[in-house]
Amino acid sequence: MSEQSHILIIDDEKNYLLVLQTLLEDEGYTVTALNDPETALAFLSESEVDVVVTDMKMPKVSGREVLQQVKKNWPHIPVLIMTAFGSIESAVEAMKYGAFDYITKPFSNDELLLSVHNATELARAHRQYRLLQESMEERYGVHKIVGRSHAIRTVLAMVERAAPSRATVLISGESGTGKELVARAIHYSSPRKDKPFISVNCMALNPGVLESELFGHEKGSFTGAVAMRRGRFEQADGGTLFLDEIAELTPELQVKLLRVLQERKFERVGGGAEIEVDIRVVAATNKDLAELVEKGAFRDDLYYRLNVVQIPLPALRERREDIPSLVAHFMEKVTAENNMPPKTFSTEALNYLTGYEWPGNIRQLENVVESCMVLVPGNVINVDDLPAEIRDEDSQFKSAVDLLPVQLDLADTLEKIEAALIRRALVRADLVQVKAAEYLGISKSLLQYKLKKYGITGH
Ligand SMILES: Nc1ncnc2c1ncn2[C@@H]1O[C@H](COP(=O)(O)OP(=O)(O)OP(=O)(O)O)[C@@H](O)[C@H]1O
Ligand SMILES: [Mg+2]
Structure with a gap:
């Protein structure tokens, strides 16, 4: 070169x-x-x-x-x-x-x-x-967070407001809601973006290992410490340290973390010299930290230190209107990554995706889209191609119901829905009543009774 x-x-x-x-x-x-x-x-x-x-x-x-x-x-x-x-x-x-x-x-x-x-x-x-x-900026910028729902816009606004400062941010949300994505977006929208973004999962390591992972150690501080090692805090100097699954920290490490957050100083394991660092901490949890504090499982002083800016991420089922754009986003991603021709979900299949509960949130949606794209041979992904749990009969109703206000007149609403369904069946049946009755799984005479009841003339 x-x-x-x-x-x-x-x-x-x-x-x-x-x-x-x-x-x-x-x-x-x-x-x-x-x-x-x-x-x-x-x-x-x-x-x-x-x-x-x-x-x-x-x-x-x-x-x-x-x-x-x-x-x-x-x-x-x-x-x-x-x-x-x-x-x-x-x-x-x-x-x-x-x-x-x-x-x-x-x-x-x-x-x-x-x-x-x-x-x-x-x-x-x-x-x-x-x-x-x-x-990295291209990959992890705020613009990579897909969604136009009110809930996600609130999140984006908070990210934009919090990013320029050094304020500690606590991101909470169910598994797969995008906590890490948001943490990276904060870093790459901040003045620290040219410095490292260092991520530590507090659950992945046992407490002893985690301590030296975070703070580093001096040579000879324990068996196996054959050389001095810098910890994540030092590596993140000038940048952002992302502490994932923060609820898993042991009480001892909670104390140590509190000290770093208060003083921005710490010592390596087995070492006396104080090290000063300039870091911004972003923490994430899928637990209810406030509740853990109540129960005495998490230090309240640490909680208040971490909780300067709190960004709660909505579950996917609370912002179903974002599902179609997320599906499109992941389809495009899979198409590009695998260099394969584009596919589409049939309208009905998409309705099922929109109606599903998504306990695993966006990560689960991403997996479903990816597996359908890879496994389904044709260009169109139909309801039958969806995983069984999503084909569950009820799920498509949930999405329709989500469009309705919580406060309503039940009997009146049910009648309106019934009338709308009958009208649709008639149109689809080209106004042939026997056929419409068949679509709806009722007798022709019951259909006629209902037509009269709702004043549907068939035109
Ligand atoms: N709004 C979004 N737009 C596009 N992709 C998203 C969005 N939210 C999440 N994702 C994608 O979904 C996947 C899961 O997100 P992420 O790993 O950030 O979730 P998490 O909350 O950290 O999950 P866990 O609690 O399981 O660690 C990632 O591939 C991420 O890129
Ligand atoms: Mg995560």
């Missing part, structure tokens, strides 16, 4: 410039050679340059000024300084201003090539990091 790196060389001596250009081009680099620093700076603002190599002593604009400009405007571009023999002070000064390296003239070709090679490697690492960063 280094062969394709673009090097900008700046030197007021034209002959020298030509020698360097030839040397680097022979190595496969793309080279732009300019003898005027001002032109070079203008060039930087409109081109993709990986590494800058500049002479120190130039009339008008010095190498140091070039360095300062580059560091200010394109801090990710490594700058390599060439100094005249004997001006070691200026080289030291250049390093202080953030030069990547310096070489003193006259230098051998190998010396220059090695330094340029190192600089391009660094530039490449930077570029990859930026790409990764962009793809």
Whole structure:
């Protein structure tokens, strides 16, 4: 990859410039050679340059000024300084201003090539990091949270309000409601987004291991601690620490966590030195923490520390209107990931999906969509293709019922629904009464009685 790196060389001596250009081009680099620093700076603002190599002593604009400009405007571009023999002070000064390296003239070709090679490697690492960063933002930004329901909009508004601050956030919600997704969205919408997002599941590890996972340990602090290890708190410095399943913390670890939240300081396991960290904590739980506090299973002081901003996530069944867009979202995802032709759910199948209770929430919905997409051979996924628990007769009624207000006149509502169903059956039967009665599973005479009762004329 280094062969394709673009090097900008700046030197007021034209002959020298030509020698360097030839040397680097022979190595496969793309080279732009300019003898005027001002032109070079203008060039930087409109081109993709990986590494800058500049002479120190130039009339008008010095190498140091070039360095300062580059560091200010394109801090990710490594700058390599060439100094005249004997001006070691200026080289030291250049390093202080953030030069990547310096070489003193006259230098051998190998010396220059090695330094340029190192600089391009660094530039490449930077570029990859930026790409990764962009793809993480792309993957985990707020815009990845699908749904237009009132409930999810409330969540999004809270995420947007909480993200810019360092306030501790407690996300609560049933399993599979999107707690981790929301935690990441907070991080990637915050000023900390370029720093790490570190996730720890407090349930996955036994308490002893979890402690050293969180706080790290000093060499020799316990059998097996053969080297010093930094914990998650240190790794997350400057960024966000996501503590998942926070209700599972033992009382001892609750005390330790409380201290970090209060003082932003801690010690590694087996170590005396205090370590200070700048972290934002986002915690999640599918338990009712307030209830655990009541029962004495969770410290109240820790609860209040964590619960600065609380974001409760609604269960999927409480926002059924989002189901069609979530289904579409997951279908698109499966299609893209598996490079397969798109499919659709039949209207009836979609009705079943909308009506189902979804005890496993969005994760369960995602799994169902994925398995249907992969397993069903045709282009259309029908009711029969759905998992048995979803085909449960009652589920489609639940979605219809969800559209009605809770407060209603039951007898009156039932009659209205009956009349609507009869009208629909008649239309579908092209007004042939025998057929409509058959659709509804009643006799023709009962149908006629009801037609009269509801004043349905058949037109
Ligand atoms: N609103 C949403 N839009 C799109 N995808 C979502 C949404 N909510 C959740 N998901 C997806 O559903 C899956 C489960 O979400 P996530 O892992 O964040 O849930 P969780 O609440 O952390 O679950 P658990 O309690 O089981 O750990 C993930 O694949 C996530 O990307
Ligand atoms: Mg989770």
